[in-house]
Amino acid sequence: MSATLELTVSSLRAVARDVIAVELRGSSGQVLPTAKAGSHVELSLPNGLKRHYSLVNATGQSNMTSYIIAVGWDSQSRGGSVWIHERLKVGQKLSVGLPRNLFEMDDAHRHVLLVAGGIGITPIYAMAQACQLEGRSYELWVAARSASRMAYLDELKALVGEKLHTHFDDEQGGPLHLQVLLENQNWDAVYACGPTPMLDKLTAVTAHWTPNSVCIERFKGPEITHEQNGSFELCLQRSGLETTVDFKESVLEAMERIGVEYPWSCREGVCGTCEAVVIEGTVNHKDLVLLPQERAEQKRMMVCVSRCTGKRLVLDI
Numbered sequence: 038m039s040a041t042l043e044l045t046v047s048s049l050r051a052v053a054r055d056v057i058a059v060e061l062r063g064s065s066g067q068v069l070p071t072a073k074a075g076s077h078v079e080l081s082l083p084n085g086l087k088r089h090y091s092l093v094n095a096t097g098q099s100n101m102t103s104y105i106i107a108v109g110w111d112s113q114s115r116g117g118s119v120w121i122h123e124r125l126k127v128g129q130k131l132s133v134g135l136p137r138n139l140f141e142m143d144d145a146h147r148h149v150l151l152v153a154g155g156i157g158i159t160p161i162y163a164m165a166q167a168c169q170l171e172g173r174s175y176e177l178w179v180a181a182r183s184a185s186r187m188a189y190l191d192e193l194k195a196l197v198g199e200k201l202h203t204h205f206d207d208e209q210g211g212p213l214h215l216q217v218l219l220e221n222q223n224w225d226a227v228y229a230c231g232p233t234p235m236l237d238k239l240t241a242v243t244a245h246w247t248p249n250s251v252c253i254e255r256f257k258g259p260e261i262t263h264e265q266n267g268s269f270e271l272c273l274q275r276s277g278l279e280t281t282v283d284f285k286e287s288v289l290e291a292m293e294r295i296g297v298e299y300p301w302s303c304r305e306g307v308c309g310t311c312e313a314v315v316i317e318g319t320v321n322h323k324d325l326v327l328l329p330q331e332r333a334e335q336k337r338m339m340v341c342v343s344r345c346t347g348k349r350l351v352l353d354i
């Protein structure tokens with residue numbers, strides 16, 4: 038069980054149309070564990086859901102007394118966004134996981150392009166603040182359907198000044214042209230967060246860049262299809278349990294079927310909650326959490342999406 042903090046909602050503030058910022062503090066205003074730009078925390082909501090949100094104010098400073106997240110209204114919400122928008126109140130206590138960073142800026146990248154689409158501004162805003170503090174050279178492109186939907190727009194204008202470029206679909210008559218933006222790149226790296234079509238396009242346009250110079254955080258995992266899957270034996274070594282994972286089910290679903298309660302949040306391979314240690318077996322990694330080197334090591338896997346390519350998978354569970 039990972040460590041958690043008991044924090045209280047100290048303020049709720051609209052920061053754009055359909056986006057609210059939630060500020061969380063300790064009961065005595067104590068300094069909280071520090072977090073670098075790109076970090077997220079896991080909120081355990083009273084309705085039983087666990088959800089991950091980027092810290093808007095994570096800049097690596099050691100004197101953080103609050104964590105701030107921003108949550109967009111999502112009509113497709115599976116319960117997190119809607120609950121926060123409709124039910125969360127100032128004074129509510131929430132269990133909050135320690136900050137974790139799967140989207141950390143590389144210190145070697147001194148000249149960076151930041152790109153945010155919609156609510157993807159949350160980690161990118163933290164990165165812009167960190168770049169300012171660290172004296173890192175950067176430019177920021179933000180895109181949204183309209184200016185009214187762009188969270189923290191006034192704050193960004195004040196912080197970033199002429200290095201801020203905005204693109205609003207309703208004013209410019211279509212989405213941001215990433216091809217034009219990125220074709221003459223002289224950046225050490227691009228850091229981007231936003232909706233899937235935007236990030237797919239960015240990935241395609243930067244396909245020729247060196248791999249670690251394109252750093253992306255996605256809200257959703259790739260579409261998982263079952264057609265190519267095989268079934269395999271799953272052995273949970275510490276529990277002494279075994280079952281067959283059918284081609285249509287995930288390792289996590291197979292564990293739940295035999296009564297194993299295992300932590301999860303996104304079930305899409307993007308949050309890292311369901312990570313498990315692999316003792317035996319070759320894994321076909323389908324998550325967006327592990328780095329290429331970590332995938333190659335074959336020591337860990339995300340059981341919500343990744344599978345075994347052989348006949349037997351042994352996990353340290």
Ligand code: FES
Binds near residue numbers: 301305312340341
């Ligand atoms: S539950 Fe989020 S990566 Fe598996």
